[in-house]
Amino acid sequence: MLCQLPKQTNPNLLVGFETSDDAGVYKLNDSTALIQTLDFFTPIVDDPYMFGQIAAANSLSDVYAMGGKPLTAMNIVGFPMCSLPGEVLLAILKGGQDKVAEAGAIIVGGHTVDDKEPKYGLSVTGVVHPNKILTNSGAKPGDMLIITKAIGTGVLATAAKADMFGNGVAAAIKSMAALNQVAAEICSKYNINACTDVTGFGLLGHVYEMAAGSAVKVNINSSAIPLLPEADEAAGMGFVPGGAYTNREYLKKVSFEKCVPEYLRDLCFDPQTSGGLLLSVPKKEADELLRELRQAGIEEAEVIGEITATGKGEIYVY
Amino acid sequence: MSINIDARGLACPQPVIAAKKALDSVSDGQVIVIVDNLVAKENVQKLALANKCEVNIDQQGEHYYISIAKGNASDVPAPLNKEKLTETVYLFTKNTLGQGKDELGAVLIKAFMYTLIERKPYPKTIMFINSAVLLTVSDSPVIEHLMQLEKAGVEILSCGTCLDYYQLKDKLSVGSVTNMYTILDELSAASKAITL
Secondary structure (H helix, E strand, C coil), X not given: CHHHCCCCCCCCEEECCCCCCCCEEEEXXXXXXXXXXXXXXXXXXXXXXXXXXXXXXXXXHHHHHCCCEXXXXXXXXXXXXXXXXXXXXXXXXXXXXXHHHHCCCEEEEEEEEECCCCEXXXXXXXXXXXXXXCCCCCCCCCEEEEECCCECHHHHHHHHCCCCCHHHHHHXXXXXHCCCHHHHHHHCCCCCCEEEECCCCHHHXXXXXXXXXXXXXXXXXXXXXXXXXXXXXXXXXXXXXXXXXXXXXXXXXXXXXXXXCHHHHHHHHCCCCXXXXXXXXXXXXXXXXXXXHHHCCCCCCEEEEEEEEECCCCEEEC | CEEEEECCCCCCCHHHHHHHHHHHHCCCEEEEEEECCHHHHHHHHHHHHHCCCEEEEEEECCEEEEEEEECCXXXXXXXXXXXXXXXXXXXXXXXXXXXXXXHHHHHHHHHHHHHHHHCCCECCEEEECHHHHHHCECCXXXXXXXXXXXXXXXXXXXXXXXXXXXXXXXXXXXXXXXXXXXXXXXXXXXXXXXXX
């Protein structure tokens, strides 16, 4: 939508919205650039405190995906003041504040409007060294693709509405509330060529943005994709959110090997909330990075594919 | 026994939940679920297949009538939108038809595909290897014929190694990619396999 507006130029704008990146980056001086991002959504879990944590982890993630460190955050709240008790709002805000504190940042304010259904999210400000910005458009042929969280939060959130797959739903909630902070800190020690976080466009949607932005072709090994518990069964039973179909419809450039089962194709397009980082890293560093991620407790981290050649964002899933 | 569920107007995943409850309550019988959007249609169909049920979908305007047969219920009508398929498998080995001048072969392959559409029942699967994969990519002269066949339920498979060799993988426009295992499986399981 933004591409329909007149193009803005400013020598200090290092990352704008043209490349569909995770956040905007503005250079303050030679050693510091400002990262700004905003995200908010309707509740995806029943527990308001968990919802607050997940929304905050999701908003903070965009700063980590740019290679930055979050400093401050502001709450954005929509809330039905008449129909829901104030404690619910308090629990949401508490969840957000706790998660922001865990990230080493601080909430400095916010704004609430009366709304028919609750909405919550944060605008996060962070900093990064101008030479150390990670974008989604630097992947190079020969890179390996690593993902740091398991896939399936959209499918499991849909199954949760049916009160099914309790173990999977619990794992999804835990995963969504987890910060990408540790992964981002580890990444700062490696030559990461491209980075983004996996969210609403699903795994392949974000792989596509990275591949197209980097002008490369990608092979994905579907059997290596880490899945949340029971996500396969839930997808196979038809708990596939509408967004997965929209993502799939949009991304016609993907060719699937025939043997890739339907449930796995659906999960490849499953919209993620507060998903993991998707990293494009030189092959010779991939094993060491993976080992360090897992050692730090990010056990779901996996190499899921590789950049094969220059191209136009072609994706082949086998 | 037959249960009818009207799931029109229900948000995802309510149609699947309603269909699941109904399916769980019958051991032998038919469940008909009516939905009004593509997502619900796809998801209820997935549920039925996961339960190893036979499923048929009848589209009436914007509404889908999904008949799910569980157990021995065999009174499900034949699919409405699919032509009757036989167990014939075609294997195309080049992008023209027959031996001789390629110019003529190119004309013949078009005529062949056109005739294939006119003649029923349709084959179950059509596979493409070596230069025949030029027929399944975007600038193929027979792409529309193949798309029509795929729409009618014919499986269209192109050899992945061959697409790679001709650097056409990103141009594949109909069907899906396959490998030699599947090609051999299809050939040996077919009641009739025709190589061209």
